[in-house]
């Protein structure tokens with residue numbers, strides 16, 4: 001599925017949050033949405049998911065304006081992993097996972113044996129076999145995040161949108177998730193704060209600053225020391241690896257000298 005944001009503006013109560021945002025995700029590509037806190041990543045992701053309407057410009061799915069795609073078709077084709085996963089839900093872990101199958105069931109149909117089987121397998125794949133009856137609210141932050149990602153994958157979407165899906169994950173689970181996203185046939189847009197991880201796994205990076213796209217392209221095109229300094233106000237050493245991807249290491253800020 002091809003996703004495009006075409007000159008999207010969006011704001012709240014007269015305050016402009018996104019200005020002329022442009023993004024293209026080719027079928028099967030993994031696009032990393034990067035930028036400092038408050039630069040508009042989550043806002044753009046919400047518009048890409050159809051969870052808000054642009055004030056100007058449009059979001060296109062395979063060339064069709066998102067607003068014209070019927071809700072049920074959207075639910076079958078797009079899955080979203082939000083940044084904040086509410087723990088205030090009194091459900092079992094298995095029931096949370098089964099939410100991912102709702103778009104594939106006809107209205108009021110009970111959970112099928114196939115759905116149950118798929119959900120149990122997804123839980124095992126997430127490294128959480130045996131968690132079926134655990135209360136969702138009692139899971140750790142990382143466990144909840146892994147279940148929520150598994151719930152989105154169970155939806156079998158063509159387009160997966162994830163907002164900081166690694167923020168609670170340990171190193172191994174971060175790497176496994178990014179590898180899965182990079183290798184999958186889904187079109188993926190993922191917001192990330194770790195520039196080096198994004199450079200290792202994303203096909204394209206879109207860099208936002210104050211609601212505007214300041215750079216878009218391959219990791220090597222976007223992740224230059226000059227641009228990272230301009231956008232993040234942090235000095236980075238960028239080296240080219242044999243695979244053509246840049247390695248990005250941010251330097252420790254200089255301690256102020258006594259006479260500074």
Ligand SMILES: Nc1ncnc2c1ncn2[C@@H]1O[C@H](COP(=O)(O)OP(=O)(O)OP(=O)(O)O)[C@@H](O)[C@H]1O
Pocket residue numbers: 012017035036037038039040041042043044
């Ligand atoms: N519904 C809203 N009402 C008012 N302001 C909002 C709303 N949604 C977002 N904003 C503001 O828009 C700006 C962009 O927010 P957004 O959450 O998109 O940034 P972000 O790049 O995802 O940030 P972070 O890295 O901190 O998660 C912020 O200044 C935020 O306070």
